[in-house]
Amino acid sequence: MASLFKRLKDTISADLHNIIDEKEEKNPIAKLNQYIRESEKETEKVHKLIERQYRLKEEYNREYHQAQDMADKRKRQAEIAQKAGEESMVEFANKEFEEYDRRAGRMKDMRNEMEEQLHMLEQKYEDMKHRLKDMHVKRMELMGRENVARAQYRMNRVMDQDVDKPYSRFQEMDQYIQDLEQKVNRNYQRSTFDSKMAQIERELKEQEKVSAK
Numbered sequence: 001m002a003s004l005f006k007r008l009k010d011t012i013s014a015d016l017h018n019i020i021d022e023k024e025e026k027n028p029i030a031k032l033n034q035y036i037r038e039s040e041k042e043t044e045k046v047h048k049l050i051e052r053q054y055r056l057k058e059e060y061n062r063e064y065h066q067a068q069d070m071a072d073k074r075k076r077q078a079e080i081a082q083k084a085g086e087e088s089m090v091e092f093a094n095k096e097f098e099e100y101d102r103r104a105g106r107m108k109d110m111r112n113e114m115e116e117q118l119h120m121l122e123q124k125y126e127d128m129k130h131r132l133k134d135m136h137v138k139r140m141e142l143m144g145r146e147n148v149a150r151a152q153y154r155m156n157r158v159m160d161q162d163v164d165k166p167y168s169r170f171q172e173m174d175q176y177i178q179d180l181e182q183k184v185n186r187n188y189q190r191s192t193f194d195s196k197m198a199q200i201e202r203e204l205k206e207q208e209k210v211s212a213k
Contacts, residue, residue: 036135043128050121057114063105071100192206 078093 025067032139039132046125053118060111060114062137064111067100067104067107071104
């Protein structure tokens with residue numbers, strides 16, 4: 001049963017990835033946006049790691065100085081005890097000196113290694129930021145191309161001169177305007193004609209009245 005559910009899960013996951021891949025193939029900007037979001041997240045993670053590395057470096061540096069200060073102190077104390085003839089104190093001071101000196105040396109090596117690692121991380125971080133900036137520029141470039149392609153597509157739809165479509169939208173619009181102008185002119189002429197005829201009829205009636213008198 002568990003194997004069946006696993007195969008079912010893998011099948012659904014594969015289908016989902018195929019759908020996503022098809023969608024990304026149709027929309028490269030969406031895919032690039034996803035890459036940018038993922039890169040931004042990873043860059044932020046690296047930034048936090050670098051900050052943490054700086055804090056660790058400060059801790060290493062602090063531990064080194066503390067150990068070195070104690071080693072110097074025990075060394076001076078051993079010399080003083082030697083002059084005073086306090087052999088037991090000399091032995092204790094020398095033993096402490098060796099322990100602190102060993103610790104200081106170790107912390108110094110760790111601090112130097114930390115500085116090298118930090119330098120490498122900072123270079124990687126700068127490379128990531130440049131790469132991220134390049135991706136933003138690439139997105140702007142793709143968006144510009146997409147806008148031009150969409151504009152050209154819409155213009156081609158409006159100004160299509162295909163043999164199957166001898167009349168473009170502009171041509172249809174021009175024809176419509178011409179028809180409208182002709183219709184307006186005819187209406188104007190008809191209205192003017194009717195107006196002139198009415199005027200003539202009135203004048204004739206006036207003449208007939210005058211003649212009748």
